[in-house]
Amino acid sequence: MTKTLLDVRDLSRRFDVSQPWLNRKIEGTGKRFVNAVTEVSFSVNQGETFALVGESGSGKSTIAKLIVGLLKPSHGDIVFDGISLKDGLKGAKARALRRRFQMIFQDPLASLNPRWRVVDIVAEPLRVFERGMSNRDQRLRVGELLTLVGLAPEDGVKFPHQFSGGQRQRIAIARALAANPDFIVCDEPTSALDVSVQAQILNLMKDLQKEFGLTYVFISHNLQVVRHMANDIGVLYLGRLAEFAEAGALFDAPKHPYTRMLLDAVPDIEMTGRRRKQVEGEIPSPIDPPSGCAFHPRCPFANDRCKRDVPLVINGVACHAVEEGRIG
Numbered sequence: 001m002t003k004t005l006l007d008v009r010d011l012s013r014r015f016d017v018s019q020p021w022l023n024r025k026i027e028g029t030g031k032r033f034v035n036a037v038t039e040v041s042f043s044v045n046q047g048e049t050f051a052l053v054g055e056s057g058s059g060k061s062t063i064a065k066l067i068v069g070l071l072k073p074s075h076g077d078i079v080f081d082g083i084s085l086k087d088g089l090k091g092a093k094a095r096a097l098r099r100r101f102q103m104i105f106q107d108p109l110a111s112l113n114p115r116w117r118v119v120d121i122v123a124e125p126l127r128v129f130e131r132g133m134s135n136r137d138q139r140l141r142v143g144e145l146l147t148l149v150g151l152a153p154e155d156g157v158k159f160p161h162q163f164s165g166g167q168r169q170r171i172a173i174a175r176a177l178a179a180n181p182d183f184i185v186c187d188e189p190t191s192a193l194d195v196s197v198q199a200q201i202l203n204l205m206k207d208l209q210k211e212f213g214l215t216y217v218f219i220s221h222n223l224q225v226v227r228h229m230a231n232d233i234g235v236l237y238l239g240r241l242a243e244f245a246e247a248g249a250l251f252d253a254p255k256h257p258y259t260r261m262l263l264d265a266v267p268d269i270e271m272t273g274r275r276r277k278q279v280e281g282e283i284p285s286p287i288d289p290p291s292g293c294a295f296h297p298r299c300p301f302a303n304d305r306c307k308r309d310v311p312l313v314i315n316g317v318a319c320h321a322v323e324e325g326r327i328g
């Protein structure tokens with residue numbers, strides 16, 4: 001039976017991007033906010049992968065940081081294994097929960113301390129969560145972890161700059177696994193890598209998921225990357241979920257016009273290798289988003305209602321035209 005491990009409920013986060021007070025007074029302007037994430041809800045089953053896909057600025061990293069507690073929500077709640085994280089956790093409960101969460105970032109070079117040897121980088125979670133562990137046991141465990149991700153125990157003496165991008169991401173994965181987490185948020189873990197290396201890292205992550213029963217939230221700007229990773233996919237547009245569905249259904253029968261546009265923009269390998277159709281229009285700014293459905297300036301199905309009313313997510317799709325049966 002599937003069990004919900006993570007439940008994201010009505011999650012919103014805005015950032016104050018106002019000018020300093022004096023500038024506002026002189027220019028006669030008010031405060032300005034970016035609604036980076038607005039009323040996003042989804043749930044993730046244990047042992048499965050939920051992928052979040054969207055263009056740059058759609059709120060992907062903000063959601064990742066909210067889930068792992070690096071940011072606080074402005075509104076809404078995140079429930080992990082039945083425990084609400086809304087008001088923060090303290091003491092032993094927080095510690096017990098924190099060891100179950102890890103995050104992997106896009107740029108492993110930035111997330112790995114360049115002055116530390118790999119053995120110390122990978123052992124860091126052990127020092128935090130396994131305080132009683134001897135140095136010798138730590139080293140043995142790091143050796144095991146490096147082997148697990150396709151590196152060698154001897155690589156532990158090296159520094160991050162001595163590895164390729166793909167190998168550095170393997171190191172980041174080894175570190176993430178050190179404290180035996182069951183839930184990992186992966187924020188574009190392969191976006192900085194060559195396509196062939198990307199595939200190797202994705203396969204490694206899938207193997208590790210199977211072996212340890214890991215649950216992933218996997219973030220990407222590329223729908224094709226998540227196709228073979230994800231059980232369910234959520235498509236974000238300007239901080240809101242446009243559509244979410246089981247991965248096969250999303251690819252076979254996308255409903256939201258934006259999802260359709262993303263899939264139409266996929267390179268057509270069988271024909272010419274060129275894009276079939278570009279994603280039309282630019283993504284607007286979340287500081288001053290379009291009224292109603294934020295996608296309306298780019299949408300071929302937009303009407304007056306779309307310009308006026310924000311569509312609610314109904315049966316996994318936030319679109320008036322789908323709701324009205326104007327498009328199938």
Ligand SMILES: Nc1ncnc2c1ncn2[C@@H]1O[C@H](COP(=O)(O)OP(=O)(O)OP(=O)(O)O)[C@@H](O)[C@H]1O
Nearest residue numbers: 015017034036055056057058059060061062063286
């Ligand atoms: N700390 C912050 N202060 C102000 N604005 C922020 C902050 N963090 C994010 N934003 C804004 O929130 C919006 C969403 O940003 P976010 O980084 O979550 O997008 P993203 O989908 O991860 O984009 P990318 O694909 O470029 O990584 C953007 O408009 C961004 O400028």
Ligand code: SF4
Nearest residue numbers: 293299306319320321
């Ligand atoms: S609500 Fe209207 S503008 Fe938005 S995606 Fe649907 S049809 Fe297009």
Ligand SMILES: [Mg+2]
Nearest residue numbers: 060061062187
């Ligand atoms: Mg990001």
